[in-house]
Amino acid sequence: MTCVTKNDIREFAYKSGIDVLGFASPDCLFKYRVLLKNRCELGLSCSIEEKDVEKRINPALLLEDVKSIIAIAVSYNIDFKRDDLKSGFGIVSRTSWGKDYHMVLKEKLDMLKSFILSKCNNAKMVSLVDNNPLLERAIAYSAGIGFYGKNNMIINEEYGSYIFLGELLLNVYFEPDTPIDSKCGDCSLCLKACPGKAFVSDYNIDANKCLSYATIYKGYLNDETIKKLGKRIYGCDVCQEVCPFNKRAKKVMRNEFIPGKLKPRHNLTEILDLDNKRFKEVFGPTSSSWRGKNTIIRNAIIASINSKDKDSIKSLKSLLKGNSAYLRGYSAYALSILDGERSISGIENAYLKETDIETKEFMKKALKNIRGEVFEDNKR
Known part of the structure; x- marks a missing residue:
């Protein structure tokens, strides 16, 4: 008998503001080895992706005696109406509304760790939120958090794909949950709507053509990408906005993700005039700050051209x-x-x-x- 049950963990998690939780096996990523190598050989991987395949599929490199992975999801589908600005503005992805989600999920995982430690004194754990090369979405899929959409997003039937993901590696064994088969059916709205034409086929994306990646790419962009970027300052939500599951997804009340000084439609001139102090005040508390001031201003320059x-x-x-x-x-x-x-x-x-x-x-x-x-x- 284990020191704590899956139901105990789920009950605590839901009371702590975690919307979905599941359990995966540490070896759930090994089957992606060939896929990752093929993507690299075909030039479908982007520059920020880890090139060492083993680092992407082997959790034991982060926790030597890992026996289970707990995957969590927190919805950011808040009920918030964006301002209708008449002057020049740039568009900020939902992922960067409000408080940096890395911090929010880290707090949730820390609470979960403390709870498990109170039951399992000898437990060893490592919490992860986008700060490692492991295939995060593949872990969430294996843990039954949701199914793979054709746009490669993890879609939960209740919360849609507007979910932030996190993981907890631990040396306590739990029986893995069952993955969910795709429910996309014949729908291909996301593939058709992609402004970067990034999808090679169903479930297969050329990351280099994704406009979300373009907004964080450091350096000069080609003319075609500059035009396609439109008014985007950070990220792109198009393939999620057209998804039928997101149109009926549950809304949440979560103050952390209500926009602060950085607005979903932000005045372009204010971004162009940013100094270091103002950048830290406006972008610093959000998940978009990591790419730095110059890349954000670069995107605002492009938005000023396109608008x-x-x-x-x-x-x-x-x-x-x-x-x-x-x-x-x-x-x-x-x-x-x-x-x-x-x-x-x-x-x-x-x-x-x-x-x-x-x-x-x-x-x-x-x-x-x-x-x-x-x-x-x-x-x-």
């Missing part, structure tokens, strides 16, 4: 003279579209002073955009 927001011009001119070469290049490109010939002198001067090769190329592109020719060596 034709001329109110951004003053801020873009300031960024053109700023400390970040990366943002100087993007600002030049945005000004070439939004301000045209009125900005040509400023872009030319910035180009002549620029020392970063990649940024100079972007500025050349901006000048060609205005003049129809490449500006070089102060000759027109």
Whole structure:
């Protein structure tokens, strides 16, 4: 007889604000070894994914004598109406509304750990929330949290796919729960709606084409991606918004995920004018802060282009003279579209002073955009 039962753990979890909980075997990920290798070989994995396959499928690398994995899900499907802004704005994914979900789930898992330790004195545990290379969704699927949607999201029949996932590795054995077969049927709304056209087939995604990934990608984006990004500042919710399960998913009252200073539709000029202090105040408490200020501002510059927001011009001119070469290049490109010939002198001067090769190329592109020719060596 074990020191604590699955029902005891579930009962405590639900009282602690965890919406769904399940149990998986530590070896539930081994079957994904070939799939991961194939994805890497086909170029479907993105740069932030762990390249060492074993680290992605072997929980024993994190807890040597792991015998079970507890998977949890917390819904972020709050009942909140977004502001209808008339001026230029950027869109922030639901995953970054309110308090950083990593902290919220870590608190839930810490409470769960304390409860289990009160019953099992010798238990060893490691809590995980997006801070490790293990296949988190595969663990949730194996634990019966939900089924795989064709968009690769885990969908719970009650809460939809608007759920944050966390895991607890432990050296106490529990019988694994049963995975749930897909209930997508013939529906393919998510695949058709994807603005990045990222889906190779059902349940198969090219992560490099996902616009959510594009919003966190560091560096210059190609023209096609810039256009597809639209007004996105962080993340993309499209494939979830069209899902029938999410349209009827249960709403929750959870104050942690009510937007604070960062709004779901946030004023673009305010983002473009961010200094370090203001960035920490607005983005710091949320899950979007990890990618840093410059990437967020880069996305706001792109949003200003795609929304034709001329109110951004003053801020873009300031960024053109700023400390970040990366943002100087993007600002030049945005000004070439939004301000045209009125900005040509400023872009030319910035180009002549620029020392970063990649940024100079972007500025050349901006000048060609205005003049129809490449500006070089102060000759027109």
